[in-house]
Amino acid sequence: MTSSAGPFRIGLLGHGTVGAALAELLPQRAAQIEHVTGLRPEIVGVLTRSRGDFEQILAASDLVVELIGGIEPARDYVIRAMRAGKHVVTANKQLLAQHGEELWAIARECGVQLRFEAAVAGVVPVIRVLQESLAAAHVERIHGIVNGTSNFILSEMARTGAAYADVLKEAQRLGYAEADPSEDVNGKDAAAKMAILARLAFDTPVHLDQVVCEGIERIGPDDLEYARDLGLGLKLIGTAERVDGGISVRVHPAFLYARHPLASIDGPFNAVTVESEAITEITMSGPGAGGPQTASAVLGDVISAMIPPASTPETSVRLEVVADVVSAFYLHMEVADTPGVLSRITGVLGEHGISVKSVVQKGLGDNARLVMVVHPVLESRFFAAVERIATLTELRTPPRAIRVIEEEFS
Amino acid sequence: MTSSAGPFRIGLLGHGTVGAALAELLPQRAAQIEHVTGLRPEIVGVLTRSRGDFEQILAASDLVVELIGGIEPARDYVIRAMRAGKHVVTANKQLLAQHGEELWAIARECGVQLRFEAAVAGVVPVIRVLQESLAAAHVERIHGIVNGTSNFILSEMARTGAAYADVLKEAQRLGYAEADPSEDVNGKDAAAKMAILARLAFDTPVHLDQVVCEGIERIGPDDLEYARDLGLGLKLIGTAERVDGGISVRVHPAFLYARHPLASIDGPFNAVTVESEAITEITMSGPGAGGPQTASAVLGDVISAMIPPASTPETSVRLEVVADVVSAFYLHMEVADTPGVLSRITGVLGEHGISVKSVVQKGLGDNARLVMVVHPVLESRFFAAVERIATLTELRTPPRAIRVIEEEFS
Numbered sequence: 120m121t122s123s124a125g126p127f128r129i130g131l132l133g134h135g136t137v138g139a140a141l142a143e144l145l146p147q148r149a150a151q152i153e154h155v156t157g158l159r160p161e162i163v164g165v166l167t168r169s170r171g172d173f174e175q176i177l178a179a180s181d182l183v184v185e186l187i188g189g190i191e192p193a194r195d196y197v198i199r200a201m202r203a204g205k206h207v208v209t210a211n212k213q214l215l216a217q218h219g220e221e222l223w224a225i226a227r228e229c230g231v232q233l234r235f236e237a238a239v240a241g242v243v244p245v246i247r248v249l250q251e252s253l254a255a256a257h258v259e260r261i262h263g264i265v266n267g268t269s270n271f272i273l274s275e276m277a278r279t280g281a282a283y284a285d286v287l288k289e290a291q292r293l294g295y296a297e298a299d300p301s302e303d304v305n306g307k308d309a310a311a312k313m314a315i316l317a318r319l320a321f322d323t324p325v326h327l328d329q330v331v332c333e334g335i336e337r338i339g340p341d342d343l344e345y346a347r348d349l350g351l352g353l354k355l356i357g358t359a360e361r362v363d364g365g366i367s368v369r370v371h372p373a374f375l376y377a378r379h380p381l382a383s384i385d386g387p388f389n390a391v392t393v394e395s396e397a398i399t400e401i402t403m404s405g406p407g408a409g410g411p412q413t414a415s416a417v418l419g420d421v422i423s424a425m426i427p428p429a430s431t432p433e434t435s436v437r438l439e440v441v442a443d444v445v446s447a448f449y450l451h452m453e454v455a456d457t458p459g460v461l462s463r464i465t466g467v468l469g470e471h472g473i474s475v476k477s478v479v480q481k482g483l484g485d486n487a488r489l490v491m492v493v494h495p496v497l498e499s500r501f502f503a504a505v506e507r508i509a510t511l512t513e514l515r516t517p518p519r520a521i522r523v524i525e526e527e528f529s
Numbered sequence: 530m531t532s533s534a535g536p537f538r539i540g541l542l543g544h545g546t547v548g549a550a551l552a553e554l555l556p557q558r559a560a561q562i563e564h565v566t567g568l569r570p571e572i573v574g575v576l577t578r579s580r581g582d583f584e585q586i587l588a589a590s591d592l593v594v595e596l597i598g599g600i601e602p603a604r605d606y607v608i609r610a611m612r613a614g615k616h617v618v619t620a621n622k623q624l625l626a627q628h629g630e631e632l633w634a635i636a637r638e639c640g641v642q643l644r645f646e647a648a649v650a651g652v653v654p655v656i657r658v659l660q661e662s663l664a665a666a667h668v669e670r671i672h673g674i675v676n677g678t679s680n681f682i683l684s685e686m687a688r689t690g691a692a693y694a695d696v697l698k699e700a701q702r703l704g705y706a707e708a709d710p711s712e713d714v715n716g717k718d719a720a721a722k723m724a725i726l727a728r729l730a731f732d733t734p735v736h737l738d739q740v741v742c743e744g745i746e747r748i749g750p751d752d753l754e755y756a757r758d759l760g761l762g763l764k765l766i767g768t769a770e771r772v773d774g775g776i777s778v779r780v781h782p783a784f785l786y787a788r789h790p791l792a793s794i795d796g797p798f799n800a801v802t803v804e805s806e807a808i809t810e811i812t813m814s815g816p817g818a819g820g821p822q823t824a825s826a827v828l829g830d831v832i833s834a835m836i837p838p839a840s841t842p843e844t845s846v847r848l849e850v851v852a853d854v855v856s857a858f859y860l861h862m863e864v865a866d867t868p869g870v871l872s873r874i875t876g877v878l879g880e881h882g883i884s885v886k887s888v889v890q891k892g893l894g895d896n897a898r899l900v901m902v903v904h905p906v907l908e909s910r911f912f913a914a915v916e917r918i919a920t921l922t923e924l925r926t927p928p929r930a931i932r933v934i935e936e937e938f939s
């Protein structure tokens with residue numbers, strides 16, 4: 120597949136934030152790469168909307184790096200490259216979360232490598248660790264902070280006490296959020312990454328559409344105040360875990376106990392914790408995005424592809440993706456400060472078999488703020504109770520529920 | 530090298546904490562490993578002091594796992610295995626920190642793999658990440674908590690306020706410290722690990738003897754009290770970094786600012802932070818020891834060896850290992866509470882060109898406790914000043930100096 124002497128020829132598709140950073144980084148590191156691999160890497164062609172010809176670049180390359188993003192034409196190019204016997208390195212989470220099985224099958228069929236470290240948590244080497252270090256581990260659970268924009272926003276809200284909308288504007292000004300941040304803040308970007316991680320960890324097909332997902336748009340300053348008072352972290356958490364012989368993959372805001380390894384991850388960072396009985400847990404963290412950082416992860420993949428193997432093996436099981444799981448919850452309500460209100464609310468909870476762990480009530484003039492934490496309960500049952508509570512005449516604003524991740528290892 | 534069909538045959542040298550855990554784990558994971566690699570791994574022989582024959586095991590194996598520890602006979606067995614064309618996986622930090630160059634050269638010469646993930650931070654995949662993900666990164670600095678015993682002791686001292694000797698006894702009772710804990714608490718174990726990390730990160734030979742090393746035996750409860758009051762972490766930190774065209778590799782206790790990624794690593798955990806301009810920084814953490822955990826890391830190496838390549842390339846540069854570097858310091862002194870004492874001490878510091886950042890003085894009857902933090906200074910100059918200060922008649926106990934790691938990334 121690779122020319123056995125002379126340079127190792129790389130075709131670069133896309134020359135935006137990551138592509139341009141890679142084009143700058145590669146020549147700087149070429150000598151070191153030659154030392155490690157015996158081959159000198161060289162970019163032989165660049166494709167953007169305005170320059171380059173895909174067929175020509177393909178013919179001249181040993182490996183193709185896809186940094187266009189989105190589904191088409193990225194999918195088409197990746198498939199054509201593999202069918203032509205070229206290795207592919209990509210940072211495209213959408214492509215893998217939606218068409219991963221098709222692409223991995225073609226890679227196996229064609230005997231080429233398809234590498235994608237940069238697609239999930241930027242420079243954090245979670246793909247390599249899952250595929251190699253933990254190739255034979257029985258992974259129980261992955262928790263990840265895999266969207267730097269939303270983590271930056273929550274960190275800033277916690278630090279400054281400011282409201283979501285204001286912090287979002289500031290994040291856009293600083294370049295930590297895009298002009299259109301919807302996929303970052305509504306959890307969709309994180310969901311694509313969790314789909315990929317779940318696929319690798321559990322060896323079963325997982326599609327983006329199977330990931331349950333909730334964003335951070337409704338988090339208020341008083342949720343973060345509550346977190347601070349109790350020494351908890353409040354993060355947008357991706358979870359992929361085994362439940363009852365199946366798996367659950369989801370993204371939502373969650374409170375984390377203070378000593379959870381993800382509770383202290385602040386700012387635009389990503390971090391992933393992998394739990395398994397034999398290893399206990401591993402946590403990895405680092406910048407989740409940025410041109411040079413993402414390009415470094417791409418380069419690590421290029422080097423690995425220059426040395427032989429490691430393909431993504433066919434999935435060996437087909438696990439059910441469960442949507443309804445058990446979780447503890449925080450429930451935030453603004454209510455009329457009347458005598459019967461607390462008992463009516465706890466009554467509804469009781470009817471649904473939900474048991475309350477703690478209640479904090481604060482007076483706000485005629486109204487009161489009620490914050491409850493309930494013990495773990497099946498989510499569908501909890502949400503049914505919340506729906507009933509929302510209809511109570513004492514409610515001033517819709518109740519707000521956030522999951523609570525409790526300590527399991529000690 | 531590997532028999533192309535049938536099982537993949539593993540010879541196991543050592544059946545202690547890690548060896549026995551591996552012998553238990555491997556059969557449990559054999560089917561998954563066969564799925565990933567196409568070969569079914571099998572332990573074909575075990576060597577201990579009382580059973581097994583090395584030559585016989587060697588002849589029957591495709592790969593040898595060395596879990597004896599120490600230099601001889603481990604070194605001899607590892608060399609003989611490689612010379613016989615077998616891959617080797619080892620968890621032996623002493624062997625690699627003292628004879629690494631010899632062993633890596635033989636591995637290259639014989640075209641076999643020598644893998645050693647478990648030698649440095651247990652299940653934390655720092656070796657793989659340095660050798661693969663960061664193979665072409667220009668690493669600037671590594672900070673590591675690479676000894677779980679000493680980290681457990683410092684965490685417990687911080688949590689309980691108890692003295693070093695009492696916490697050590699408790700750690701021994703709980704199995705977090707061995708009957709003879711000297712190598713753990715005097716920094717020697719961490720020094721061996723940092724030598725290996727520095728070798729990989731900077732691509733230059735580093736021997737254990739070149740690592741400057743100081744342990745935690747002299748840390749007192751009031752040092753930890755000081756850390757808590759200022760929101761700092763106090764850890765046994767290994768550092769490997771570039772300085773003035775050379776490198777420095779050292780192990781010593783250090784205060785860490787609260788947001789340093791290692792400041793929150795508590796208990797018997799290990800963690801490593803790798804800094805490089807392009808990647809900013811990556812942090813990895815997890816259990817640093819324990820039978821099943823270490824065996825899991827060994828197993829990851831076995832699987833990688835079952836799939837082809839990745840050798841440790843020959844070093845390409847020969848960097849000077851610098852012993853004297855610049856550091857900020859905390860200086861703890863118990864002095865007679867007389868008028869001139871502070872000015873005499875700051876006078877000595879001034880003569881040595883050392884500038885004071887903060888001073889806290891607490892009365893203790895006729896005596897006082899003085900805690901100073903000084904700005905970064907060449908260590909030799911600082912220690913010369915401390916030596917002078919120790920001779921002052923007002924000093925009640927020898928002064929105690931601990932390095933302070935200040936914020937660099939923000």
Ligand SMILES: NC(=O)c1ccc[n+]([C@@H]2O[C@H](COP(=O)([O-])OP(=O)(O)OC[C@H]3O[C@@H](n4cnc5c(N)ncnc54)[C@H](OP(=O)(O)O)[C@@H]3O)[C@@H](O)[C@H]2O)c1
Binds near residue numbers: 134186211237410
């Ligand atoms: N940015 C990050 O920090 C980051 C982090 C992790 C992963 N990623 C992933 O990396 C990939 C690239 O991201 P990016 O931020 O570098 O994107 P970007 O800045 O928008 O750059 C995209 C590049 O692709 C080119 N392109 C777009 N459509 C094309 C088409 N139809 N044919 C040929 N070229 C086309 C663009 O060409 P023009 O120059 O002509 O517009 C541009 O050069 C995405 O999959 C993204 O999810 C990015």
Ligand SMILES: NC(=O)c1ccc[n+]([C@@H]2O[C@H](COP(=O)([O-])OP(=O)(O)OC[C@H]3O[C@@H](n4cnc5c(N)ncnc54)[C@H](OP(=O)(O)O)[C@@H]3O)[C@@H](O)[C@H]2O)c1
Binds near residue numbers: 577620651
């Ligand atoms: N324990 C951990 O958590 C941990 C973590 C990371 C790395 N490591 C490393 O892993 C290695 C093994 O550690 P361990 O804790 O498993 O050691 P261990 O419990 O002391 O076991 C050592 C084993 O080696 C055997 N052995 C000793 N000398 C021998 C000789 N001359 N010939 C043949 N066999 C001999 C012993 O045989 P007998 O059974 O006959 O005594 C025993 O089975 C060491 O390099 C250690 O640094 C350990």
